[in-house]
Amino acid sequence: MLVEERGVPLSIVVTGANRHDVTQLEIVLDSIVIKRPEPKADQLQHLCADKGYDGKPAYQSIVDRDYIPHVRRRGEEIEAKQNVPGYRARRWILEVCNSWFNRFRKILVRYEKTLSSYIALLHLAAAIICWRKIGVIYG
Numbered sequence: 001m002l003v004e005e006r007g008v009p010l011s012i013v014v015t016g017a018n019r020h021d022v023t024q025l026e027i028v029l030d031s032i033v034i035k036r037p038e039p040k041a042d043q044l045q046h047l048c049a050d051k052g053y054d055g056k057p058a059y060q061s062i063v064d065r066d067y068i069p070h071v072r073r074r075g076e077e078i079e080a081k082q083n084v085p086g087y088r089a090r091r092w093i094l095e096v097c098n099s100w101f102n103r104f105r106k107i108l109v110r111y112e113k114t115l116s117s118y119i120a121l122l123h124l125a126a127a128i129i130c131w132r133k134i135g136v137i138y139g
Helices: 021-030 057-064 074-083 095-104 115-138
Strands: 009-011 047-050 067-071
Touching: 009 115, 021 057, 021 067, 057 067, 095 115
Parallel strands: 047 067
Antiparallel strands: none
8 A cells, every 4th residue: 555645545556465665565556545746856745664774676667756765774762762751753645645555344344355456445445535635635
């Protein structure tokens, strides 16, 4: 799943539980449902990723799609906890979005037999999440 800075889902890809996230990075980046604005010199788009995407192929996939990668290195957060007084671990935006999806009991445990039914429910949940975020912004 790919989300924007407020946690609104932009891309959803369903795979088996035995597939690692980094192997699906290109598919997720290519399946964004909205058209990206043309990158300008003063408004470059950033992509934040966790330690699982810390590798040359993932980094290259991000750069090839005109993003500026921000990938946490392994041990960086532990080092910050030791050296910076009062440092607290930052909860990633994607984890917040996953929490919102988990509030929909119908998709929390997958009982749907067909992939198309499950994807339809995920898109419905994503639309509801987007509607709730727009209500906060414009309401």
